[in-house]
Amino acid sequence: MAAHGAVQHRQGLSNGMLGFILFVASEVMFFGGLFAAYFIARADAPSWPPTELLTEEQLAAGVELHLEWVLPTIATVLLVLSSVTIQIGVMQIQRGNRTALMWWLFVSIVLGLIFLAMQMYDYAQLPFRADDTIFGTTFYTLTGFHGAHVAGGVIFMLVVLVRSAGGQFDAGNHEAVEACSFYWHFVDVVWLALFTTLYIVGPRS
Amino acid sequence: MATIAVPRTGSAFRPAVLDWLTTVDHKKLGILYLYFTMFFFAVGGILALLVRTQLAVADSTFVSNDAYNQIFTMHASAMLFLFIIPIWAAFGNYIVPLQIGAVDMAFPRINALSFWLLPPAGILMFSGFFFGGSADAGWTAYSPLARNTGTGMDLWIIAVILLGISSTIGAANFLVTMFRMRAPGMTMFRMPVFCWNVLVTSILQLLATPVLAAALCMLYIDRNFGGSFFDPNGGGNVILWQNVFWFYSHPAVYIMILPGMGIVSEILPVFARKPLFGYKAFVFATLGIGGLGFSVWAHHMFTTGAVLKPFFGFMTFMIGVPTGVKIFNWLATLWRGSITFEPPMLFALGFVSMFLIGGINGTYSAAVPVDFAIHDTYFVVAHIHYVLFGGSVFAVFGGLYYWFPKFFGRRLNDKLGVTQFVLMIVGFNLAFFPMHLLGLDGMPRRIATYNEADWEALNMASTIGAFLIGVSMIPFLIAVVAAFMRPKDQPDDPWEGNTLEWATTSPPPVHNFDSLPEIHSERPLFDQRHGIGGHGVHPATGEGRG
Numbered sequence: 001m002a003a004h005g006a007v008q009h010r011q012g013l014s015n016g017m018l019g020f021i022l023f024v025a026s027e028v029m030f031f032g033g034l035f036a037a038y039f040i041a042r043a044d045a046p047s048w049p050p051t052e053l054l055t056e057e058q059l060a061a062g063v064e065l066h067l068e069w070v071l072p073t074i075a076t077v078l079l080v081l082s083s084v085t086i087q088i089g090v091m092q093i094q095r096g097n098r099t100a101l102m103w104w105l106f107v108s109i110v111l112g113l114i115f116l117a118m119q120m121y122d123y124a125q126l127p128f129r130a131d132d133t134i135f136g137t138t139f140y141t142l143t144g145f146h147g148a149h150v151a152g153g154v155i156f157m158l159v160v161l162v163r164s165a166g167g168q169f170d171a172g173n174h175e176a177v178e179a180c181s182f183y184w185h186f187v188d189v190v191w192l193a194l195f196t197t198l199y200i201v202g203p204r205s
Numbered sequence: 206m207a208t209i210a211v212p213r214t215g216s217a218f219r220p221a222v223l224d225w226l227t228t229v230d231h232k233k234l235g236i237l238y239l240y241f242t243m244f245f246f247a248v249g250g251i252l253a254l255l256v257r258t259q260l261a262v263a264d265s266t267f268v269s270n271d272a273y274n275q276i277f278t279m280h281a282s283a284m285l286f287l288f289i290i291p292i293w294a295a296f297g298n299y300i301v302p303l304q305i306g307a308v309d310m311a312f313p314r315i316n317a318l319s320f321w322l323l324p325p326a327g328i329l330m331f332s333g334f335f336f337g338g339s340a341d342a343g344w345t346a347y348s349p350l351a352r353n354t355g356t357g358m359d360l361w362i363i364a365v366i367l368l369g370i371s372s373t374i375g376a377a378n379f380l381v382t383m384f385r386m387r388a389p390g391m392t393m394f395r396m397p398v399f400c401w402n403v404l405v406t407s408i409l410q411l412l413a414t415p416v417l418a419a420a421l422c423m424l425y426i427d428r429n430f431g432g433s434f435f436d437p438n439g440g441g442n443v444i445l446w447q448n449v450f451w452f453y454s455h456p457a458v459y460i461m462i463l464p465g466m467g468i469v470s471e472i473l474p475v476f477a478r479k480p481l482f483g484y485k486a487f488v489f490a491t492l493g494i495g496g497l498g499f500s501v502w503a504h505h506m507f508t509t510g511a512v513l514k515p516f517f518g519f520m521t522f523m524i525g526v527p528t529g530v531k532i533f534n535w536l537a538t539l540w541r542g543s544i545t546f547e548p549p550m551l552f553a554l555g556f557v558s559m560f561l562i563g564g565i566n567g568t569y570s571a572a573v574p575v576d577f578a579i580h581d582t583y584f585v586v587a588h589i590h591y592v593l594f595g596g597s598v599f600a601v602f603g604g605l606y607y608w609f610p611k612f613f614g615r616r617l618n619d620k621l622g623v624t625q626f627v628l629m630i631v632g633f634n635l636a637f638f639p640m641h642l643l644g645l646d647g648m649p650r651r652i653a654t655y656n657e658a659d660w661e662a663l664n665m666a667s668t669i670g671a672f673l674i675g676v677s678m679i680p681f682l683i684a685v686v687a688a689f690m691r692p693k694d695q696p697d698d699p700w701e702g703n704t705l706e707w708a709t710t711s712p713p714p715v716h717n718f719d720s721l722p723e724i725h726s727e728r729p730l731f732d733q734r735h736g737i738g739g740h741g742v743h744p745a746t747g748e749g750r751g
Contacts, residue, residue, distance in 0.1 A: 015311045015385050022377040026415045033419025033449050037434055040445050053440045131431025134440035141426055141434075 020179045024186050027149075031190055034142050038197065041134040048204040053133045064127040065135045069199050075118040076195050079150075082111035083188040086157070086181045096171035098164055105161045108184065112154040119147050139198065146190055153187045156180050229313035230715060234320050235299030236612065241323055242292035248331075249283035250675060252276050257636070257671040260664050265654050273653035274341035275357070279331070281344035282361065285461065286368050287327050289597050293464035294319065294375050296604050297403045299612060301379060303706035303713065304397045306388025306721050311381040315374055322371035330364035333357025343651060345454070348435035348446045352427050359428060362421045369414045369421075372460075376410035379403055388705075390724030394488070397704045397727060398481060401488050402467030405495040409456040409463075413499070417453030420446065444511045451502035459498045461593060462560075463491060465600030466531060469553045472607050473535055475700050476550035477542025484727055487534045493527035507576045514573045521571035528564055532557065548622025549700075552603030555630050559595025563588060566641065581651075584644025590637040602629070602681070607700070614693030614711045621684035625677050632673025639663035639670075703728035 013021070042048050049065035089104030123140070130140040160180045163169065169177055228234060255276050259267045268276065298316065302309055310316045333339030333356065340361035342351040351358055383396065383404050396404075424446065426432035433439025435446045474481045481487060497520060503512035504521045535557050544550070566588045570576050579585060602625070610616045643663050648655065655664075698707035707730050709718050722733040731737070 015381050018385065019312060019315075019377050019381045022380055022411055023374070026373045026377070026411050029412050030415035030419050033416040033452070034423075036449065037419075037423060037445055040442055040448075041434075041440060044442055045440050050440045053438075129431075130426070131433070131439075134433040137426065137432040137434055137439070137441070141423065141432070145422070 014175055016175050017179060017182075020182065024183065027186065031145070031193075034145060035193070035197070038138045038142060041138055042204070045134070049135045050133055053135075058132055062127060063129075063132050065133065066127070067139070067199060067202075068122065068126065071118055071122050072195065072199060075115050075122075076191065078111050078118075079115050079188055079191055082108045082115070083185050085111065086184050090174075090177055090181045093169055093174045093177050094171060098167075098169060101169065101174075101177065102161060102164050105157055105164065109154055109157045109161065112150055112157065112184075116147060116150055116154070119143065119150075142194055142198070146187070146194055149187045149190065153180075153184045156183055227317075229309075229317045231298045231302050231310045231313065231316060232612075232713065232715075232717075234316055235295050235297075237320055238291055238295030238298060238323075239612075241320075241327070242288050242295055245283045245287035245327060246292075247678075249280050249288055250678070252280035252283065254671060254675055256280060257668040259653065260655075261668040262665070263654070263656050263658055263661050268653075270653040271338065271341065274343075274651075275334070275339045277651060278341050278343050278361075279339050282330060282340065282365075284593075285344060285457075286365060287323070287330070289461045289593065289601075290368070290372060290457070291323055292601055293403070293406065293460075294372070296399075296464060296468065296608070297379060297406075300608065300706055301382060301400050301403055302386065303611075303709065303717060304400050304704050305383060305386060305391050306705050306718065306724070307382065307386035308717050310378050311386055312378050315378050319371045319375035319378065322367050326364040326367035326371070329360050329367070333360045336360065345450060346424065346446075347450075348424070348427070348443045351424060351446075352435055359425065362425050362428075366418050366421050369418045372410045373414045373418075376407035376414075379407040380411065383407075388721055388724060390729075391705075394485065395724060395727045395729075397467075398470040398484065398487055398491075399464070399467035399704075401491055402463040402470070405491045406460050406463045409460050409495055409498060413453045413456040413460075416449055417457075420449035420453070423449070444506070444509055447506050447509065448503070451505045452499075455502035455505065456495075456498045458592070459494055462596050463494065465556065465597045465604075466491070468600045468604040468607070469535065469556045470531075471702075471704065472549045472553040472603050473538045473557075475607075475702050476547060476553070477539050477544050478701075479538055479542045480703075480728060480731075481534065482537035482540075483530075483534050486530055490527035490530040490534070493530075494524060497524040497527070504571060504576070507573055508580045518571055518573045518576075522568065525564065525568045525571075532561055532564070546623075547606070547700075548617065548619060548626060549603050549607035551623065551626040552599045552606065555626065556596055556599040556603060559591055559599060559630070559633065563591030563593075563595055566591060579644055581649055582644035583640040583648045583650055586650050587637050587640035587644060590633075590640070594633060594637070599629075602626075608706075609688065610695035610699045611706055611711050611713070613688065614695050615688040615691055616695055616699060617681075617684040617688050621680040621687070625680040625684070628673055628677035628680070632670045632675075632677055635670025636667050636674060637670070639667045643667075698730065701734070703731045705729055708733075 046052060051065050054063055054065070085104050086108040089101045089108065092098075092100035092104060128136045128139075130136050157180055160169075160176055163176065225233060225237065228237075255268065256273070259265050259273055259276075298310070331339065336356045338355050339357040340346070340354070342354050342358060346358070346361070383400055387393075387396070423432065423434040427434050427436065427441075433441040435441050435443050437443065470481055470487065500520045501517060501524055503517040506512050507514055507517070566584070570579060570585065570588060606617050606622050640663075643660055644650075646660065648657070648660055693711070695711040697710055699711070700707070704727075705718075705721065705724075706713075708722055722729050725737070726732055
């Protein structure tokens with residue numbers, strides 16, 4: 001039965017990592033569906049944000065369709081920074097330095113939590129809600145699903161941190177750390193695509 | 206590799222029930238999938254009989270309009286999401302690791318998770334009946350209807366998302382298994398054709414199902430949080446739903462048929478005693494169907510006027526080409542074979558002939574002017590049933606009769622199998638052929654009743670056919686019960702098979718194989734039986750160098 005064991009010692013990607021990459025590919029398609037909805041809505045609208053769609057009641061209630069960009073820009077910088085910090089953590093465990101891995105994981109978790117806190121604050125002060133036209137619906141759906149993935153990533157990093165604290169992972173065996181950083185980079189890239197789409201491409205008359 | 210301690214079934218500390226509930230063995234999970242899906246096949250079948258009873262005569266009042274909408278919606282949802290798609294996971298789970306000579310799937314615990322997401326999904330989907338009515342917008346759940354209908358719809362959405370997660374992680378599991386767990390000598394181009402079909406199916410599931418999940422999330426947001434995705438008043442677009450839905454659901458029809466094609470391609474060579482004609486052409490045709498499958502979704506939407514009709518019409522004709530290649534593969538495999546007609550072979554031949562009709566009437570619909578005439582008529586209902594019942598369901602029963610000895614160590618009675626096949630193919634054609642004529646005559650699908658007396662005779666024929674299909678399940682059930690009343694008496698290889706699952710006992714031990722034959726071609730057991738191989742090159746096909 002040694003023959004079956006042979007597959008475990010192949011070079012290159014491990015089974016776990018290959019499976020994880022496939023999982024992330026499916027996540028890409030999920031966000032692809034949401035982005036498609038945004039672009040179709042944007043192309044359909046006479047202008048973007050589609051202020052002419054607001055009803056009398058919505059106008060009377062003080063609904064305005066515009067985004068605040070200062071806070072999200074700071075949040076973007078922090079999230080990109082957290083991608084750097086977790087990658088440093090991976091490099092540390094590749095050299096067998098588990099203590100450094102734990103510190104860099106901790107920094108990345110804090111950055112992720114700050115990002116989530118800023119997103120919640122942003123949500124609280126924006127002058128429109130998810131039920132205020134397709135603009136509100138797409139904004140909260142896209143950023144909301146991304147935020148949920150950030151939260152998932154933070155939990156993933158916490159699990160990896162707890163496992164490191166328990167003495168797991170070394171230079172030759174740290175698949176979960178690699179997978180975790182891969183996932184975190186994916187969450188980061190989705191945010192960069194979202195930030196570009198929502199804030200930089202922005203309005204159209 | 207035999208480092209995994211396997212708890213003994215039925216020991217004092219671990220009763221058999223607990224063993225089944227906690228198993229991560231791909232064979233046991235395959236059997237669980239099989240029981241689950243056959244249960245919902247029965248449920249979906251009973252709903253189908255209710256539909257046919259209602260439509261048997263004009264101006265029928267057998268069920269109310271509301272009840273009818275729920276019944277046909279749940280019939281399709283059960284058959285597609287809870288029967289056909291997961292039953293391929295039943296066969297895939299049991300057979301794929303055996304056919305590639307692996308000990309298990311790549312991720313046994315994720316495999317268990319894939320299965321255990323199904324029962325809650327099935328319960329959720331049907332629990333709508335206890336909360337003011339189940340989903341009733343059809344399995345396609347078009348807006349605006351699906352935005353405005355009752356609570357059953359929300360339960361349906363969540364159930365389908367759960368099923369989607371199950372199918373996505375299951376697909377990743379199958380892919381890693383086939384990429385990484387093959388036995389020495391089992392190169393990609395020696396993998397059995399069934400495995401190749403599961404592989405392409407898995408790629409489609411992995412990349413298309415999340416788009417459906419996105420669509421369902423949008424629908425849920427529209428329904429519960431005041432979203433405007435599919436509401437033109439808020440700047441949304443109802444056609445968006447059709448685009449994202451069919452972006453999944455057209456690849457999904459290949460998800461529902463490709464593993465069936467794989468099963469048929471396993472059965473035909475065994476019972477014609479010839480190798481599958483054009484193995485590589487078949488594999489590339491499967492990949493071609495997978496690739497083209499992503500570029501034809503909008504042929505469901507020609508009449509919306511919102512899609513590029515020449516492109517999607519052309520691509521739909523194109524996808525007929527690899528499908529046609531497969532039909533010729535099968536016919537050439539049969540040509541001058543020493544054919545015997547055991548039940549697996551009968552169902553496989555039923556598949557080839559009925560699927561051919563479904564392919565041809567589907568290609569008619571690819572022509573845009575024809576599509577405008579028959580859109581949303583019973584012609585489309587005839588088409589879907591010729592490919593999914595005449596295709597997939599015949600392949601399911603072919604696979605059950607073929608692999609039952611491997612699954613359970615017992616053989617289903619041949620005479621009962623032949624009886625079931627005859628009743629089923631007669632009932633099937635009586636039920637669904639008249640729908641072509643009804644459709645051409647303009648009978649719309651999804652109506653609770655009609656008052657055209659002209660349509661009555663054909664509808665009655667269709668209803669009689671549907672009940673005949675129901676009757677055809679009786680010999681099958683008798684065969685199953687009779688088989689389980691007998692001891693396990695099946696040899697390793699009752700059919701003189703070609704592939705590795707026949708190299709182990711029936712049923713296989715927990716670790717699958719005590720020893721594997723050398724693999725020099727895509728037919729290792731044939732080679733072993735005839736003393737071929739061991740020198741590198743397959744004498745018949747020239748394959749297997751090095």
